[in-house]
Amino acid sequence: MFLTFRKHVEQLLAEALEKCQYPSNDLALTVKPGYADLTSLIAFKLAPVLKLKPQEIAQNVAEYLGADELVALAQTAGPYINFFVSNDYLRHTISTVLQADRNYGGIDAKGVVILEHTSANPNGPLHIGHIRNSVIGDTLKRCLQQAGYRVETQYYVNDMGRQIALVVWGIMNFALTEGKKSDHATADIYVKANAEVELHPTKLVEVRQLMQRFESGDQDVEWLFKDAVEFCLRGINQTLKNLHVAHDRFVWESEFLDDIDGIIAELRSHGVTECDGSTHVDLSPFGISKNLVVRRSDGTSVYATRDIAYHVWKAGRCNRMIDVLGADHRLTALQVGKVLELLSINAPEVVFFEFVSLPEGSMSTRRGHFISADEVLEKVTEKAYEEVDKRRPTLSEDEKRAIAQAVGIGATRYDMVRVSADKSMVFDWNEALDFERQGGPFLQYAHARATSILTKTTFDNQYEPDLLTDEYEVKLIKLCALFPAVIEDVTTNFSVSALAAYARELAEAFNQFYRFMPVLSAEPAMSRARLALVTCARIVLRNVLNCLGIEPVDSM
RNA sequence: GGGCCCGUGGCUUAGUCAGGAUAUAGCACCGGCCUUCUAAGCCGGUGGUCGAGGGUUCAAAUCCCUCCGGGUCCGCCA
Numbered sequence: 001m002f003l004t005f006r007k008h009v010e011q012l013l014a015e016a017l018e019k020c021q022y023p024s025n026d027l028a029l030t031v032k033p034g035y036a037d038l039t040s041l042i043a044f045k046l047a048p049v050l051k052l053k054p055q056e057i058a059q060n061v062a063e064y065l066g067a068d069e070l071v072a073l074a075q076t077a078g079p080y081i082n083f084f085v086s087n088d089y090l091r092h093t094i095s096t097v098l099q100a101d102r103n104y105g106g107i108d109a110k111g112v113v114i115l116e117h118t119s120a121n122p123n124g125p126l127h128i129g130h131i132r133n134s135v136i137g138d139t140l141k142r143c144l145q146q147a148g149y150r151v152e153t154q155y156y157v158n159d160m161g162r163q164i165a166l167v168v169w170g171i172m173n174f175a176l177t178e179g180k181k182s183d184h185a186t187a188d189i190y191v192k193a194n195a196e197v198e199l200h201p202t203k204l205v206e207v208r209q210l211m212q213r214f215e216s217g218d219q220d221v222e223w224l225f226k227d228a229v230e231f232c233l234r235g236i237n238q239t240l241k242n243l244h245v246a247h248d249r250f251v252w253e254s255e256f257l258d259d260i261d262g263i264i265a266e267l268r269s270h271g272v273t274e275c276d277g278s279t280h281v282d283l284s285p286f287g288i289s290k291n292l293v294v295r296r297s298d299g300t301s302v303y304a305t306r307d308i309a310y311h312v313w314k315a316g317r318c319n320r321m322i323d324v325l326g327a328d329h330r331l332t333a334l335q336v337g338k339v340l341e342l343l344s345i346n347a348p349e350v351v352f353f354e355f356v357s358l359p360e361g362s363m364s365t366r367r368g369h370f371i372s373a374d375e376v377l378e379k380v381t382e383k384a385y386e387e388v389d390k391r392r393p394t395l396s397e398d399e400k401r402a403i404a405q406a407v408g409i410g411a412t413r414y415d416m417v418r419v420s421a422d423k424s425m426v427f428d429w430n431e432a433l434d435f436e437r438q439g440g441p442f443l444q445y446a447h448a449r450a451t452s453i454l455t456k457t458t459f460d461n462q463y464e465p466d467l468l469t470d471e472y473e474v475k476l477i478k479l480c481a482l483f484p485a486v487i488e489d490v491t492t493n494f495s496v497s498a499l500a501a502y503a504r505e506l507a508e509a510f511n512q513f514y515r516f517m518p519v520l521s522a523e524p525a526m527s528r529a530r531l532a533l534v535t536c537a538r539i540v541l542r543n544v545l546n547c548l549g550i551e552p553v554d555s556m
Numbered sequence: 557g558g559g560c561c562c563g564u565g566g567c568u569u570a571g572u573c574a575g576g577a578u579a580u581a582g583c584a585c586c587g588g589c590c591u592u593c594u595a596a597g598c599c600g601g602u603g604g605u606c607g608a609g610g611g612u613u614c615a616a617a618u619c620c621c622u623c624c625g626g627g628u629c630c631g632c633c634a
Contacts, residue, residue: 026574041575041576044576047614054576078577079577080577121634160634162633163634253634275632279632289558289559290630293632296632297632303634304634327628328628331629352561355627355628362628387596391596407596418568418569422562423562423569424561424626424628425568431568431583437582438582438583439582442596442597445594445597448594452593453593501570501580501581504581508581511598512598512599514593514598516598520593555594
């Protein structure tokens, strides 16, 4: 509803400006809670142009602004022009939410999105850095779907690099740890292989041979690689499932080997040069001084070229192509994007996120220095179980387990999107295990409270919305109205942390409403009106939680 | 050495792209609220020269320059 309001105000303002014969290319609308529902700073912008005082301009414009169905009041406050929503706006918000229900938050987005995320090398389990990628990616998927897009998520599987060759070589030389989850067992092998190779660099020859045999199409070696990758991926997939992350498709890098010649041929007319037998692309026209090698002098392919081929393939199958990548891929992504542009293909939209490190420093799968997602999930769920057990001792064991699971995953996922993606994070066990703050469980709690009220009565859809005039009620309705605008923001700016913040505000507003506005014990008419609002708030809370991949529990 | 990202109360953090009215929350700390729909909650309070210094502007956390601190990238690795 807020989007409608904003569009409406834009129109009113443009008309008023026209009547004043003022230019109207920038309406300078901003939202500043505490002052108004929407504010225009247009008077400031026009002051130097018109050589008039801002206050005067605001006054002149306001002459042509009046109240209507959506706008209760448009008034100046010095140079500011403030717009306030009407009762109709509030009424419409509630009815819209109740009617749209699960679809509330949709913004009529059309088309297919291919969203690549996680894509961790299958040489070990996902650690807490990888799942920042997974959670951001999966949250985007859910938001894009809520917006209306058809979304296909892809995991790009590196099945032929040096790292996988090392794993394969390790499997050939060391015994797999018995009884371990496959991805963890793979990491053990990988760590051993790295240590061994570091100690005896001559053994690298064997690893290199494996890579060459793979690329030359040696069936036996291909199977070894495939087995190793699938083995590790099974474990990774289990972790993702536990995190409520599901990929629609796993795309194997080696599938693009055949496309490389064609792509290099097509690049011939766009600044490709040969140098000592290898093939380079000159990206200096784009301000990248270093040439990008697209084929080695021994004729074998490089990762970058396969990645380009992958993106060419994706581009042909969707309207929007989005990648979620660690900030260390910034240069690579830029290079890939520029080469795609040379091929007349739009570069992907890339969402970067900064690193997650440990208090003692950065993580390294190679050295076995990392905290796995499995370990975090396990400990957090365990802690959540203690909390449930403490608060709800009468619940059955199954119920406690289920709630602990939902709360643990919710807390973990929320922590991953809470802070802006371009801020690096230091993982802290105390923080991860602390539920006494406005995190995932806080949101779930608000939802559980709303559900609790609704299970104690029936809502027959008969209500008088105009009774909802208290500040807590109005605040809650206004926040519900904002949800589609938040979805729009996430789908255009990928600001998942804004979604997290919105969820927190919504839950807070509901908790305030819950504290001060009795629902079941109110007068019948008031009770029905508040019941409508609880139903509405629960829908929005549930949809927000779904977008965050956090289970909206009915009880906790 | 060069590129990119970050630097906001003791700690974590919003706002920075599109400069405007009292700088956002949480944790911690202090004080209140459970005979009333789940206290994983609510209300109030203490605490900030927005890394430093210049500049642009009627107006700067936000834009420009310099510097400092932290991270990261700069492979015929993936």
